[in-house]
Amino acid sequence: MKKAEQRRIVEAAAGLDRPVRIAGTGSYLPERVLSNADLEKMVDTTDEWIVTRTGIRERRIASEKEATSDLSTAAAKRALKQAGVAAEDLDGIVVATMTPDMVMPNTGCLVQDRLGARKAACFGLEAACSGFTYGLEIGRQFVRSGAMDHVLVIGAEKLSSFTDWQDRSTCVLFGDGAGAAVLAPDQDGAGHRLITTVIGANGGLADLLKVPGGGSRRPASAETVHERQHFIKMAGREVFKYAVTEMCNAGRDALKRCGLTTEDVDWVVPHQANIRIIQAVAERLKVGLEKWYLNIDRCGNMSAASVAVAFDELVRSGRVQSGDILLMIVFGGGFTWGASVVQW
Ligand SMILES: CC(C)(COP(=O)(O)OP(=O)(O)OC[C@H]1O[C@@H](n2cnc3c(N)ncnc32)[C@H](O)[C@@H]1OP(=O)(O)O)[C@@H](O)C(=O)NCCC(=O)NCCS
Numbered sequence: 487m488k489k490a491e492q493r494r495i496v497e498a499a500a501g502l503d504r505p506v507r508i509a510g511t512g513s514y515l516p517e518r519v520l521s522n523a524d525l526e527k528m529v530d531t532t533d534e535w536i537v538t539r540t541g542i543r544e545r546r547i548a549s550e551k552e553a554t555s556d557l558s559t560a561a562a563k564r565a566l567k568q569a570g571v572a573a574e575d576l577d578g579i580v581v582a583t584m585t586p587d588m589v590m591p592n593t594g595c596l597v598q599d600r601l602g603a604r605k606a607a608c609f610g611l612e613a614a615c616s617g618f619t620y621g622l623e624i625g626r627q628f629v630r631s632g633a634m635d636h637v638l639v640i641g642a643e644k645l646s647s648f649t650d651w652q653d654r655s656t657c658v659l660f661g662d663g664a665g666a667a668v669l670a671p672d673q674d675g676a677g678h679r680l681i682t683t684v685i686g687a688n689g690g691l692a693d694l695l696k697v698p699g700g701g702s703r704r705p706a707s708a709e710t711v712h713e714r715q716h717f718i719k720m721a722g723r724e725v726f727k728y729a730v731t732e733m734c735n736a737g738r739d740a741l742k743r744c745g746l747t748t749e750d751v752d753w754v755v756p757h758q759a760n761i762r763i764i765q766a767v768a769e770r771l772k773v774g775l776e777k778w779y780l781n782i783d784r785c786g787n788m789s790a791a792s793v794a795v796a797f798d799e800l801v802r803s804g805r806v807q808s809g810d811i812l813l814m815i816v817f818g819g820g821f822t823w824g825a826s827v828v829q830w
Pocket of ligand 1 (some may be wrong): 518535539540655658721723726729759760815819
């Protein structure tokens with residue numbers, strides 16, 4: 487489809503009410519790099535196994551002094567700067583994370599205080615790896631309805647605190663980081679429009695990916711610690727299968743809502759859980775891998791932060807042209823999934 491025609495269709499999909507734009511993005515990765523060679527010294531694994539089975543070569547690990555709110559704040563400052571929005575002008579902050587600093591207060595409140603965003607309402611959002619996309623939809627609806635003007639959406643994780651460093655089947659997969667986006671009304675047609683988001687879930691599959699201990703079902707005790715119940719447990723093969731199916735469905739649904747098809751897509755920013763998942767989704771959607779932005783080799787799976795960081799890296803790389811159609815697709819524990827369409 488020609489760009490002008492695409493723009494007309496997309497405008498029609500977005501223009502029913504108050505259009506919403508991504509006014510700025512930012513991300514932050516902790517300094518410390520943990521390589522596959524480092525992991526070879528910790529568990530019975532090899533660089534070759536990790537690279538061929540997952541595509542991951544290294545990941546970032548936050549320091550002991552850094553919690554999720556610190557990673558979030560660093561990413562948020564960069565996004566606010568790029569957006570030219572002052573923290574005091576934020577009406578809402580959504581922090582999507584499965585690794586909050588603590589159970590209460592929510593991480594959004596901690597970020598609000600650090601930024602000095604006095605008038606912002608604050609949310610913590612639990613949708614595991616799909617959290618950033620869920621957050622974009624929450625923010626989009628607030629801005630679209632006119633209830634808020636500026637919403638800061640963050641996907642941030644310190645997964646290293648919930649990783650079982652004795653379990654080779656999971657510890658090689660995860661990393662820490664944070665990404666952020668500032669949403670604002672697009673009344674003057676400045677572009678970077680967040681056109682639509684679809685989100686979904688299937689709680690019937692909750693057992694396949696979880697952190698069983700530390701909640702009200704199994705409160706922290708000597709027993710839960712002994713049984714390593716506070717770490718991420720995953721049935722990898724099953725998760726893999728559902729991830730491919732639901733990412734394809736979500737991507738197609740989101741495009742359909744805007745009157746577009748996969749042929750119109752210029753860039754795909756997928757959740758970065760496993761290169762083989764991404765390859766399988768790319769093949770089924772028939773979108774060449776050269777259009778997929780990948781950072782899994784450097785970052786591993788950062789859950790809610792993955793797509794947020796990747797999106798920021800892509801748009802800052804200067805490779806995205808005005809009018810390009812970007813598709814974000816996510817999948818995670820819950821199970822949850824989602825996809826967003828952006829026209830740059
Ligand atoms: C976790 C994952 C990489 C495992 O890859 P896989 O090809 O499914 O591998 P399996 O779990 O079937 O294990 C195959 C073998 O490798 C072994 N293995 C597992 N982890 C290993 C490691 N780090 N190093 C070496 N061998 C390992 C297993 O023990 C198993 O050995 P066995 O055949 O002797 O029992 C893959 O299933 C996956 O990526 N799943 C989805 C992850 C995901 O998306 N999670 C988050 C969702 S948001």
